């Protein structure tokens with residue numbers, strides 16, 4: 001029997017990228033994994049991949065922006081397994097980031113759609129799953145925020161606001177339900193190599209991030225999946241309301257450090 005045997009883990013956006021890596025991580029540890037994703041093609045594929053090695057995965061196609069679908073998902077999980085041990089709020093409307101610019105250049109509708117896709121979705125998922133967690137007297141909620149929610153962004157105005165809101169949702173949930181056994185934490189990645197970054201990112205953008213990092217290279221999905229797993233297990237039992245940066249040290253660094261390092265290493269002196 002492994003650590004996660006008998007545990008039910010719901011992962012939104014579990015059909016791709018970081019959510020997919022996290023689904024495999026929990027499945028390999030013996031959990032029952034529910035993949036709640038709107039991707040009708042990838043969801044059954046990830047379910048099948050997990051089942052191939054004996055894992056217990058269930059794809060339940062869900063759009064987490066839709067409250068009715070979220071409630072139906074949790075109802076189904078409750079009826080079938082009677083519990084939710086881990087809720088991993090990972091899905092976000094990343095297709096909106098392409099047109100998410102500065103304050104003056106971003107459409108107000110896009111701003112609202114981003115909040116709906118990135119934080120309202122986590123709010124309704126949390127609201128739906130909490131009663132089961134409170135009934136069982138335990139649970140861990142792990143929300144994916146972003147470095148974009150921790151400091152000002154040159155672009156991605158709406159995305160950054162939504163991720164800052166995810167952090168506040170995380171803290172409030174932790175404070176309100178900690179005494180009843182439910183923890184809630186957030187993870188703030190910087191760049192993680194997923195299809196999202198491949199689609200919307202640029203090689204230049206990746207170089208800029210890498211220059212600002214203390215770690216030698218940008219993250220891969222498993223780097224985040226391992227931290228989600230840690231936050232779901234008793235190893236992290238005293239950690240709640242926390243925002244854990246998985247960013248290779250960007251947020252720890254002074255903004256001047258990338259240029260400073262270049263200069264110290266004999267690169268060109270800074271000019272105005």
Ligand SMILES: NC(=O)c1ccc[n+]([C@@H]2O[C@H](COP(=O)([O-])OP(=O)(O)OC[C@H]3O[C@@H](n4cnc5c(N)ncnc54)[C@H](O)[C@@H]3O)[C@@H](O)[C@H]2O)c1
Pocket residue numbers: 012013014015016017018019036037038039062063064065090091092093094117121144145146147188189190191192193194195196197
């Ligand atoms: N990749 C990065 O560099 C990076 C950095 C910081 C934060 N993040 C955050 O990490 C999370 C995952 O990103 P990723 O890079 O793995 O993206 P991804 O595009 O690879 O995967 C996202 C998944 O979410 C699903 N999804 C989107 N909207 C949904 C909805 N309304 N309902 C259900 N499922 C939905 C998609 O179908 C997809 O399977 C997001 O919250 C993102 O904001 C990513």
